[in-house]
Amino acid sequence: AQSVSQHNHHVILSEAASLELGCNYSYGGTVNLFWYVQYPGQHLQLLLKYFSGDPLVKGIKGFEAEFIKSKFSFNLRKPSVQWSDTAEYFCAVNGVTGGGNKLTFGTGTQLKVEL
Amino acid sequence: GAGVSQTPSNKVTEKGKYVELRCDPISGHTALYWYRQSLGQGPEFLIYFQGTGAADDSGLPNDRFFAVRPEGSVSTLKIQRTERGDSAVYLCASASQRGPQETQYFGPGTRLLVL
Numbered sequence: 397a398q399s400v401s402q403h404n405h406h407v408i409l410s411e412a413a414s415l416e417l418g419c420n421y422s423y424g425g426t427v428n429l430f431w432y433v434q435y436p437g438q439h440l441q442l443l444l445k446y447f448s449g450d451p452l453v454k455g456i457k458g459f460e461a462e463f464i465k466s467k468f469s470f471n472l473r474k475p476s477v478q479w480s481d482t483a484e485y486f487c488a489v490n491g492v493t494g495g496g497n498k499l500t501f502g503t504g505t506q507l508k509v510e511l
Numbered sequence: 512g513a514g515v516s517q518t519p520s521n522k523v524t525e526k527g528k529y530v531e532l533r534c535d536p537i538s539g540h541t542a543l544y545w546y547r548q549s550l551g552q553g554p555e556f557l558i559y560f561q562g563t564g565a566a567d568d569s570g571l572p573n574d575r576f577f578a579v580r581p582e583g584s585v586s587t588l589k590i591q592r593t594e595r596g597d598s599a600v601y602l603c604a605s606a607s608q609r610g611p612q613e614t615q616y617f618g619p620g621t622r623l624l625v626l
Contacts, residue, residue: 400553428612440554440602440617447612486553492611497542498567499604499615501553 398423398491402502409477409509417472417505419461419487426492429470430499431461435483443485446470457481482509513537515618517603523624524593532588532621536605543586544615545578546570546602554602560586593625 403418421427431443444455451463461472470487484506488499516535524530536543541562546554556570560580571577575593580586590597600622604615 430614432617439619442614442616445614488553490611497606497611497613497615498544498556498559498570499546499554500556503551503553 398427398489398500400487400489400500400502402485402487402505404505405503406506407508409507411479411509411511412476413509415472415474415477415481415507417485417487417507419470419472419502420468421470421487421489421500422468423489423491428490428492429461429463430488430490431455431459431470431472432486432488432501433483434486434504440486443472477507477509479509479511481507483507515603515605515616517601517618517621519621520619521622521624523626525626526593526595528593528625530590530593530623532590532601532623534586534588534603534605534618536584536586536603537607537616540605540607540616541583542606542613542615543580544604544606545586545588546604548600548602548620550599557588557601590623593623595625598623598625 399422401420429446432440433443446453454460486504487502543560545557548554559567563583575591578588600620602620603618606613606615
């Protein structure tokens with residue numbers, strides 16, 4: 397079975413601060429990894445994804461994530477956050493071998509960016 | 512154009528009643544997923560359709576839950592004898608099913624409240 401752990405449930409930052417949200421997964425085989433974002437009043441949107449290749453993945457709005465296989469991690473980063481980044485962020489994994497195509501999500505991290 | 516649409520956006524019902532939730536996927540997407548998101552949690556997988564058939568229904572919590580996709584497009588999630596614990600946001604996602612490296616696109620969800 398696959399599982400995802402997001403360590404930070406609530407994060408409060410000031411504008412221009414750097415962001416790193418932790419995500420660790422548990423799965424014995426090859427995985428696809430995703431970060432989704434849910435802005436207030438909106439639906440889940442894809443932020444970035446990793447399938448294979450370069451472990452450093454760049455997404456929309458200046459976000460990036462690094463897949464570290466040895467640590468089973470896929471942390472999300474942004475060098476300088478903006479007030480508009482206030483949202484809930486979900487890490488998700490899909491086990492390629494035997495896990496089917498269903499996504500397993502973490503519990504989410506609520507990010508609040510203050511002016 | 513269109514993204515995934517879901518109706519109704521909100522549904523209030525009484526314990527014991529039957530409800531149907533509808534999902535209209537992105538045109539041409541053959542894969543369709545249902546998830547359930549309870550307060551403070553990430554989405555949890557319910558069922559996955561590839562075309563008209565349910566390829567994986569391992570996430571359905573019990574036999575009160577059932578879903579169909581008769582023509583391989585629109586899907587309906589059906590809940591019989593609703594219980595207060597069924598209250599959640601029900602999310603639908605679709606994907607173009609290009610093999611294991613697929614991206615799921617989510618709808619806005621139906622917020623179900625069982626009184």
